[in-house]
Amino acid sequence: MAGEEGALDGDGSHVVIGGRRWRASDPSIPESLRSQLVHELMAARRAVKAAGGDPAAVAEARARVRDAKVALGERGGRWWEPAPDGGVDEARVAATTRALLRHRAPGATVCPSEVARAVASPGWRPVMDAVRAVAAELATRGELVRQKGEVVDAAAARGPLRYGRGPTFPAPPSPG
Numbered sequence: 001m002a003g004e005e006g007a008l009d010g011d012g013s014h015v016v017i018g019g020r021r022w023r024a025s026d027p028s029i030p031e032s033l034r035s036q037l038v039h040e041l042m043a044a045r046r047a048v049k050a051a052g053g054d055p056a057a058v059a060e061a062r063a064r065v066r067d068a069k070v071a072l073g074e075r076g077g078r079w080w081e082p083a084p085d086g087g088v089d090e091a092r093v094a095a096t097t098r099a100l101l102r103h104r105a106p107g108a109t110v111c112p113s114e115v116a117r118a119v120a121s122p123g124w125r126p127v128m129d130a131v132r133a134v135a136a137e138l139a140t141r142g143e144l145v146r147q148k149g150e151v152v153d154a155a156a157a158r159g160p161l162r163y164g165r166g167p168t169f170p171a172p173p174s175p176g
Contacts (some may be wrong), residue, residue, distance in 0.1 A: 013080045026073030028121045033100070033114060034072070040103040041068035060170055064102060070095035071118060088127040092119050093134040097144065101165055109162035135163055142168035 008015050008024055015024045025034065044064030051057035066075065070092050073079035077089035096118045100110045116124040116131045138144035139151045144166045151166070 011080060023074045026079040029072065029118050030121055033118045036103045037068055037071050037099055037118065040099045041065065041072065044068055067095040067099045071099040088120055088130040090130065090134050093131055094138060097135065097138065097163060101163065101169065106165060109164040111162055139166065142166045144169065
């Protein structure tokens with residue numbers, strides 16, 4: 001029932017918590033990726049608390065929260081509605097890429113298909129070109145490296161592309 005605590009509304013797009021209606025996570029995200037994104041969201045929320053009064057640390061932590069929530073579909077474009085151009089929400093693709101990379105060890109990478117599966121399951125294959133285009137933009141800004149630690153032209157590259165943190169990717173949180 002939609003009015004009960006924790007209950008989804010009729011179309012599953014919102015949930016009631018504490019008497020308030022909140023946007024629900026995209027239920028089509030595969031569980032293994034959802035788990036990673038939720039863990040990143042929780043780590044980001046802890047980072048906000050740990051940042052104390054440091055404005056730069058608070059801003060970085062809130063950016064992490066925003067990316068994780070957009071990746072989960074809780075903010076940004078509505079996951080239950082098709083993208084206006086019939087494609088994919090590019091902001092969600094970028095946020096998902098960053099959130100997955102933040103969740104992983106600093107030297108780890110993300111497969112483009114993981115990003116596509118998180119934003120467009122079960123029909124993720126048609127969005128691969130959009131995922132690659134967003135990755136190319138992130139690479140030009142230095143946030144992302146794409147193959148063996150180098151920025152490469154996706155159209156000319158041979159072999160598999162994996163995305164890793166670039167020189168301008170936000171620094172990982174310090175342990176503590």
